[in-house]
Amino acid sequence: MWFRLDISGTLLTTDTCNAAQKVRRLLVEDIPDGAFEMDCMNHLRNVWIGNMEKELTKSLNQLLRVSLDEIDPRLRVSTSCSALFRAGWKEFCLNANYAKGHGALFGSFMKEKHPGALLLHVERASGSRQDLCTEGALPFYMNYEYYLEFLDHMLRKKIKDDKASILQLNLFVALSSEEMIALIRLLSIIHLSIVVPFRWLAGKTHELADHNWGPVSMGHVLDTLDKKLQEIQQDPKLILDETFMMSMFDEYRQKLPPFDDYWELLYKKRLMSVVARHTGARVAYLAQVRKELFHPTRQTDKDTTDQVIALGEIAVGRLLTELHNPKKATHRYLSSSNSPVCWKNVSDDVKKLLYGRKATNDEAESALGSATHEIQKAGRIDIPNAAAVSDVRRNRIFHRSTSDKEKDGMFHCFEDVLQECIMRVGMKDAPNTRVTNNEQLEEQLKVKQKKMELAKEKNMESATESYIDALYYIAMYGSDKCARDLKTVEEILKRLPSDAQRYVFLKENITIYVKGFGWDEYKHAWSKNGRSIQ
Amino acid sequence: MVKLEQEKRKEAQDQLIRMSKETVKLQNMIAKYEALLKDTTSDKAKIMKKEFDVGRGGSRRWPVWVVQFVCELLVCGTLPRTIRNNLVIMYRTMYDKETSIEVLSLSFIRECRTIVQVVGETVTAIKLGQAEKWDQLWTDATSRRQISFQTLIIGMLGDDDIVDPFVVSSRYLGYSTHY
Numbered sequence: 001m002w003f004r005l006d007i008s009g010t011l012l013t014t015d016t017c018n019a020a021q022k023v024r025r026l027l028v029e030d031i032p033d034g035a036f037e038m039d040c041m042n043h044l045r046n047v048w049i050g051n052m053e054k055e056l057t058k059s060l061n062q063l064l065r066v067s068l069d070e071i072d073p074r075l076r077v078s079t080s081c082s083a084l085f086r087a088g089w090k091e092f093c094l095n096a097n098y099a100k101g102h103g104a105l106f107g108s109f110m111k112e113k114h115p116g117a118l119l120l121h122v123e124r125a126s127g128s129r130q131d132l133c134t135e136g137a138l139p140f141y142m143n144y145e146y147y148l149e150f151l152d153h154m155l156r157k158k159i160k161d162d163k164a165s166i167l168q169l170n171l172f173v174a175l176s177s178e179e180m181i182a183l184i185r186l187l188s189i190i191h192l193s194i195v196v197p198f199r200w201l202a203g204k205t206h207e208l209a210d211h212n213w214g215p216v217s218m219g220h221v222l223d224t225l226d227k228k229l230q231e232i233q234q235d236p237k238l239i240l241d242e243t244f245m246m247s248m249f250d251e252y253r254q255k256l257p258p259f260d261d262y263w264e265l266l267y268k269k270r271l272m273s274v275v276a277r278h279t280g281a282r283v284a285y286l287a288q289v290r291k292e293l294f295h296p297t298r299q300t301d302k303d304t305t306d307q308v309i310a311l312g313e314i315a316v317g318r319l320l321t322e323l324h325n326p327k328k329a330t331h332r333y334l335s336s337s338n339s340p341v342c343w344k345n346v347s348d349d350v351k352k353l354l355y356g357r358k359a360t361n362d363e364a365e366s367a368l369g370s371a372t373h374e375i376q377k378a379g380r381i382d383i384p385n386a387a388a389v390s391d392v393r394r395n396r397i398f399h400r401s402t403s404d405k406e407k408d409g410m411f412h413c414f415e416d417v418l419q420e421c422i423m424r425v426g427m428k429d430a431p432n433t434r435v436t437n438n439e440q441l442e443e444q445l446k447v448k449q450k451k452m453e454l455a456k457e458k459n460m461e462s463a464t465e466s467y468i469d470a471l472y473y474i475a476m477y478g479s480d481k482c483a484r485d486l487k488t489v490e491e492i493l494k495r496l497p498s499d500a501q502r503y504v505f506l507k508e509n510i511t512i513y514v515k516g517f518g519w520d521e522y523k524h525a526w527s528k529n530g531r532s533i534q
Numbered sequence: 535m536v537k538l539e540q541e542k543r544k545e546a547q548d549q550l551i552r553m554s555k556e557t558v559k560l561q562n563m564i565a566k567y568e569a570l571l572k573d574t575t576s577d578k579a580k581i582m583k584k585e586f587d588v589g590r591g592g593s594r595r596w597p598v599w600v601v602q603f604v605c606e607l608l609v610c611g612t613l614p615r616t617i618r619n620n621l622v623i624m625y626r627t628m629y630d631k632e633t634s635i636e637v638l639s640l641s642f643i644r645e646c647r648t649i650v651q652v653v654g655e656t657v658t659a660i661k662l663g664q665a666e667k668w669d670q671l672w673t674d675a676t677s678r679r680q681i682s683f684q685t686l687i688i689g690m691l692g693d694d695d696i697v698d699p700f701v702v703s704s705r706y707l708g709y710s711t712h713y
Contacts, residue, residue, distance in 0.1 A: 011670045023673055209695050356695045357670045363699045364674035367685045371704050375678055377613070381647070383683050387704030388651030389608055394701050397657050398606045410657055422656050423598045426605075426649035433648050440705065444682065 008033030011215065011357045014364070015043040016329045036354065038341075039329045040361035041202035041218050046130035048322040048330065049195065053081060053133040055318040056186075056311060060179055067177075075166060077173045081183055084174050085136030089125035091167050092147060097126075100167055102154065109150050110275045117275050118283055119143055134195050137187035138289055144175050144184070145298065151175070181300055182307035186239070186315060189293050189308075192286070193245040194225065200262055201252065202359045209355035211256050216351045218359050219333040219343035224249060226323055226334055232316045239312035240305065242294035370394060384437045466515070473516030482512055582625055583634040596638070604638065604646045605653065614643040658702055665690050670697050 012027055014020035016039050028035045060079035061068065071077045078084075089098075096103035110119055120139035125132055140147075151172040155164055174180050201221055205213060228248045232238045239245065253260040267290065271282035296302050323330050332339035339345065367390070374386035392398060399409030411419060476482055483489040489509070496502045507526060513519045584594040600621075607617050618638045625633050662668075669691045675684035685704040689697035 010668050013670065013672050015674060020674060023675075027671070027673075206697055356691050356697055358672075358689070358697060361672055361674060363687045363689070364672040364685050367687060367701050367704060368674055368676050371683075371685070372676075372678055377611075381644075383678060383681055384651060384705055385647035387683065387685070388654050389647055391658075391701040391704055392609050392650055392654040393611070395654070395658065395661075397654060398609045400606075410661060411653070419602075420598050422653055423602050423605075423649070425656060426652040427595070427598070427601055429652045430645065430648040433652055434645075437648075441681065 008035070009353050010035045011354055012037045013040060013215075013358065013361050015040050015361050016047060021329075036350070038215055038359070039333075041205075041215075041359045042199065043130075043361065044330045044333075045195065045198055045202070047328070048319050049134055049190075050130060051322055052190075052315050052318045053187075056183060056315055057081070059311070059314050060183060064177075064179060071173060075170045075173060077170055079180070079183070081137065081180075081187060082133045084171070084180065084184075085123060085132055085140065086125040087167060087171055087174075088136070088140060088147070089122050091171055092122050092143075092150075093124075094121070100165065102150075102165075102168075105154075106150050109153065110146060113149070114146060115275060116281070117146065118272070118285055118288060119146065119275050120272075120285060120289070131195065131199075134187045134191035137184045137191060140175075141181075141184045141188045142289055142292065144181065147171065148175050178300060178304060179307060182304035182311060185293060185296075185301065185304055186308050186311045188289065189239065189245060189312075190315065192290060192293070193248055196266070197249040197252075197259075197263075198225070200259065201249070201256075203362070204258065205359040206356055208256055208258065211258075212352075212355070213256060214351055214355040215357050215359040216341075216343060216346045216354055219335070219341070219346070221249065221252065222323070222330065222333050223335050223343055224251065226320070226336065229316050229320050229323070232312070233320060236309050236313040236316070239309060239316070240294060242290070245294075246290070367391065367394060382437060384440075469515050470518070473512045476508070477512050477516055481508060483509055580629075581634070582621075584636055596642070600638070601646060601649060604643055605650050608643075608647060608650055615640060617643050655703070658700065661700055662688065662702070667691070670699075672699070 008031070010031065012024050012035055014024045014037075021039075024037050028037050057078070057080045064079060068077065068079070076083075090101045091098075091103070092106050093101065093103045094107045096107075110117065120142045122139045122143075123129075123132060123136040125136065129135075151168050154168055155172060198221065202218060205215055205218065208214075225248070228244075231244075249259075253263055267287045268284055270284065270286065272285040274281050274283060292298075292301070296304075322328060323334060324336070325331055326337070331337050332341055333343070335342045335344040370390040370393070371383070371387040374390045375381060375383065378386060396409045397411045399406075400412065401408050407413075411422070414422070483492055483505075492505060493502050496505060510522060510524055514523050580597070580599055582600060583597075585597050587593045587595050603621065604617055607620065608614070612620065618640070621638065622633050625631075665688075667690065668688050670689035672687040672689070673684060675682060677683070683704060686702045687699050688702050689699045692698040
């Protein structure tokens with residue numbers, strides 16, 4: 001029996017890059033009965049957080065410029081917290097996968113010196129981690145005193161000809177800075193109060209249809225976030241107010257019981273074992289982190305309070321800039337933008353229609369990640385082959401059930417004859433498919449080559465134009481239009497009757513040196529925003 | 535007296551019927567076990583040997599079950615270089631019998647990935663053809679080994695009203711901005 005395929009009301013989800021948005025737009029235009037498009041909420045969040053981190057790094061760089069200049073550049077110390085977390089993962093990760101790290105030694109140091117301590121696992125920093133800058137902050141905030149003690153212990157060792165590890169020196173310098181601790185504390189607060197709830201709501205949207213929740217509802221969450229951030233901007237001290245920060249999304253805890261359950265799980269039920277305590281003691285570690293963040297007991301943490309507020313103001317300012325920038329994807333989901341896709345302008349029917357759909361692009365990211373894993377595992381495998389193996393696995397086509405609860409994959413649900421038929425088709429078509437794969441690759445490489453040639457031609461054109469310009473200005477150097485010493489310049493400037501003529505004279509003479517001789521250091525902007533500067 | 539004899543005869547007849555039923559049951563059971571025994575010994579054991587390709591002169595190829603087996607192992611994540619030995623180990627363990635002198639070549643096993651690709655696309659086409667509605671589409675692109683490729687995933691709402699994703703393809707990008 002054949003059905004007419006219905007693709008009206010389909011939701012198209014991509015990340016926020018320009019190419020993906022263009023593909024999405026073209027697809028939506030091609031769907032006759034109307035489709036909906038949406039950006040991945042995880043990507044949106046990571047974009048604001050990433051830019052917030054850059055802003056904080058920039059501010060700290062300005063603040064600590066003198067101190068940073070005094071540090072040996074070989075140690076590569078920077079105020080970027082992502083760089084710090086990557087270095088920390090290399091040095092302290094208990095998996096000890098980094099050859100120059102000391103994770104195994106650190107593990108035994110903790111067991112010996114601090115049995116019973118709560119040691120949070122350092123966040124994985126290998127590969128690309130967009131949310132690393134906030135997620136990685138929690139273990140650093142809780143463990144930094146152990147890290148410093150261990151680094152001190154290691155750096156005091158003096159073995160003949162044994163140079164101190166640059167990685168350890170880098171971490172020691174960075175972690176002994178109060179400003180960096182303030183930054184880590186701020187990022188930890190942002191992680192627990194904004195990132196964790198927003199990530200859960202985005203990731204679980206498709207499971208919340210029974211609670212009248214769908215992808216469009218994320219626009220409502222953005223409105224709430226916007227409102228709360230504006231309140232913090234008015235009163236930056238709120239960043240250290242536990243009640244305010246941890247209840248930013250409380251209205252959704254009341255509306256969505258699973259979200260409330262998750263909150264309970266995080267702070268009451270999710271436990272973690274302490275170091276080397278044979279009694280098997282387990283603690284609700286996030287509750288402890290939360291307590292330490294808002295009501296610190298360590299003197300260093302207490303001393304960071306003013307800096308956290310100052311940095312918090314910068315962070316919130318940047319987050320608001322990101323949310324309200326009309327050129328950025330998030331802006332159109334805010335009700336203040338009054339766009340057709342914002343929460344207040346989407347009709348109830350459309351909201352209901354999209355229940356059960358996902359608000360993130362995790363599926364596509366995961367498929368690409370799985371294909372990448374296959375490529376890494378198999379070495380010189382063709383990309384379509386690697387992708388096919390991973391896709392068939394993800395689609396569970398060949399899956400064989402191992403218990404009554406599971407179902408066999410789609411292939412095994414066919415009759416034996418059909419299974420054999422499909423396999424024979426595969427065997428027969430494989431050589432042609434290989435040819436097609438190679439042709440597609442060739443085609444892509446040709447396009448790439450063509451693009452490079454076009455770019456080269458364009459460069460040549462501009463290079464030729466520059467060459468002609470240079471010849472012209474060199475010829476001018478030989479004429480009486482060029483003033484070759486200061487005295488001549490002064491004489492000519494006195495002689496010329498108007499400012500406009502003096503301006504033209506100076507511009508020409510400077511251009512002779514810049515364009516004729518390529519002295520770019522004397523380059524001068526002659527106009528700004530299309531208007532000449534005089 | 536007569537009544538007593540009649541009752542005894544009836545009892546003997548019942549006994550006989552019961553015994554004959556038991557005998558039939560026993561015979562069925564023996565037949566069943568014999569069949570099972572035959573399955574696991576030689577008669578129905580799959581032959582791991584290349585077979586002649588019908589209508590292709592003298593060319594020979596591996597039977598479909600071997601190719602399917604290789605494809606399933608590849609999808610499970612088994613490395614191609616280990617599949618040949620795995621297959622021989624399993625065959626000998628299950629059938630207690632030697633495989634043929636011919637063994638799968640490594641290049642053939644690697645080429646089976648293309649068969650996986652065709653089978654995957656065929657089954658995906660069947661799945662998408664059966665779907666009444668495509669509820670959500672995801673797409674993304676990336677580049678690996680300086681080559682761009684993109685993925686398209688189509689989700690269909692399941693009985694539990696949660697969207698069930700199905701990867702349609704991950705292929706080379708003909709033209710791309712990911713250079």
